[in-house]
Amino acid sequence: MEEKNSKTTMNMDLTPLIRPYFVKIARRTDCWGDSGKDVQLAQLRSLLSRASGCEVGRRYGFSELAKMKNPYAGFCQRVPMCEYEQLRADVMRMIRGEKDVLWRGRCRNFAQSSGTSGGKSKYIPVTEDSLRRCHYKGAADSVAHYLRANPHSRLFSGKGLVLGGSFANELHLDSGSARVGDLSATLIDRINPLANLFRVPDKRTALLSDWSVKLPALVAASKDAHVTNISGVPSWFLTVAKEIIKARGVETLSEAWPDLEVFFHGGISFEPYREEYRRLTDSSKMHFLENYNASEGFFAVQNNLEDESMLLTIDNDIFYEFIKVGADDALPVPLWELEKGAVYEMLISSSNGLWRYHTGDTVRVYEVSPVKIKVAGRTRCFINAFGEELMEENAERAISAVCSQTGASVVNYTAAPVFAEGNRKGRHQWLVEWGKRPADTLRFSMLLDEELRRLNSDYDAKRTGTIFLDPPEIVDIPAGVFNSWLHSVGNGKLGGQRKVPRLSNDRKIADAVLGILCRLDFSDLEKQ
Structure with a gap:
């Protein structure tokens, strides 16, 4: 269902009606300081059980591991750590339509990602489970923690401008059996139609692949809309913001959108851009919230407006491991063995079929109960x-x-x-x-x-x-x-x-x- 003309504004603020639902979502994380280990072990058991019938599950005996009281020790012994190149052949089989390879069933969506290396693309499976239990759940968590922290929000009095990618891909593939492209394209394409009531631009514009066409279309669709929130990568959104300002003939983004109150950002560090965004927005009402979302998963959300570190999401169909950076021959450790202040490379096992997978990201641990982190960089950067x-x-x-x-x-x-x-x-x-x-x-x-x-x-x-x-x-x-x-x-x-x-x-x-x-x-x- 496509949304109506983007110039149509909401006549009423629905935030007071919707906010209690999101606040309830945020409150589930309050116990994580005490129950982090139990939550993560439950995630591991669930992942092992659901993947037990696929090729990787039969290879490593997931069914037996899932029945153990503490499956982590056996999981470490049986399942090797891996880089993407070790999975490429299996992922290509999945793209060609084979089922029950790295995860149960047939995967129809894949996120093309070059990371930050500019090298050969990776194609990350986006399974139905990971889409529902991780990516969309992470986006809901981000909104939930923001609404909980800002009781005066009017987020749902208007619309959100979401800056996404497209289904253009290096395989030149867009068939009924598999769709390959930016993760954001899949998220926009598969979103609940009700969400389109609160989003701009329409799906067709959002998924355009040619940015020489897409940028003016984005501006035309959103410059007169009632925008209360924006989401995207800071560097790319800055280009869009300046075009909006130019089109409206104003000096700041807040003049173009007086009710703009929050920027949900991620993908790269916000630090080099923070002052420019502060200059372009009304500091009395504007908030900036970081998300740690990647093609491989939605890992963490900023849950405190005054604290830029992010809460690691531990019930999102991901089991985390961490390798300490700078320690010789360091072995992976689970979440409950992290040290405050240390920097770790992050490994994940998840419902997109990545098992003990090197994400290539490093994180610094700011708190351990519950775990709060900031992205430190890439292992090769x-x-x-x-x-x-x-x-x-x-x-x-x-x-x-x-x-x-x-x-x-x-x-x-x-x-x-x-x-x-x-x-x-x-x-x-x-x-x-x-x-x-x-x-x-x-x-x-x-x-x-x-x-x-x-x-x-x-x-x-x-x-x-x-x-x-x-x-x-x-x-x-x-x-x-x-x-x-x-x-x-x-x-x-x-x-x-x-x-x-x-x-x-x-x-x-x-x-x-x-x-x-x-x-x-x-x-x-x-x-x-």
Whole structure:
């Protein structure tokens, strides 16, 4: 069922009627501080039992494990940890229509994901169980915790603008047996029709694949709508927000949508964008809530408006394991053995058929009872070319702090090492697309260096006395260059699910971006 004209506004605020239902959903998490272990073991038993009849279940004896009082020990012994490439052949069988392979039944939806590597795409199964018990449940949890924390909300007096992707895919497949595309496309396509009463744009517009067509269509559908909430990846939504502002002839997003009250965001760190969004919205009523949602699952939600760490969702058809980062030969541990303050790589076993699967994400644990986390970065997103061990978490915090100090804002960036050559030492090169350029880029670079030294002792040691590492270098990147790179690595696909890797330990991405910049510069010279 498609929604009515997006310019039609709701005549009444339904939030007081709907809020008690969502608050009840949020309250179920109150006991997790005491019952986290029991909840997670129950999830593991349920997963093992439901998958016992499929190929992977028969291979590892899931039926027997599910009957154990504590199945975790046996699960660790029998089931090996795995990367996506070890599953690719089985997933392709599922795409071709085979059933009972990694999960029970036939899977008809797959989320295409390149992670942040820009490499060969992954196709994550989106089973009926994971769609209902994880992805949609996670979205409901996010709304529930927000409404519980904000009793004055008028969320359901208007509509939500949800920025999603499309079913464009590298397999060129869109058949009745399987649909492959962005996870957000599946979520929009399969959503309960009642939700369309509170959403903009219509499904056809939301699922357009060509962003040169989609962006103006999004603006046309939403600029005059009564929008109270927005959802999406911060970098991509910023582009849409600025087009909305331009179309309405106003200075801020809150002038275009006076009742806008919350941005549900995820996918990348919000820190580099926080100040720009604050500038574009009414701080007296605007809230920013982070979700940890990925193609593999909806993992965590921010449940406190004053605390940016997120509550790990432990009853969502996922069993979690964690490998401590920086510890030699560290073995996975379950949720109930986490240490506060430590950084871990996260593994999941879930109803999408991923078993002891390396997500590639690292998280920092802020609380253990219940577990609250923040995303620290990707396991492959770091720079350690000179022994500096610079992590994505350090970069995001440093960029955010320096933007706040200088009044600058960043749309996109990536950093890579420049290796020693001749008499010059190695350094980090930061390619930055500005939302608002700082008055002095050299000063920005100096402040960034100082902030990184404050946040990371290894980086500080390598920079001390400039003995091993020269100061960082910033290269201005014009608007559109990062998008051109994303377009190239996506085989012509551009959209809100593609992300620019923040840090790389080699120069593949940086040189590719600079190559695009050089070609643009050359074209400009030819025109003159």
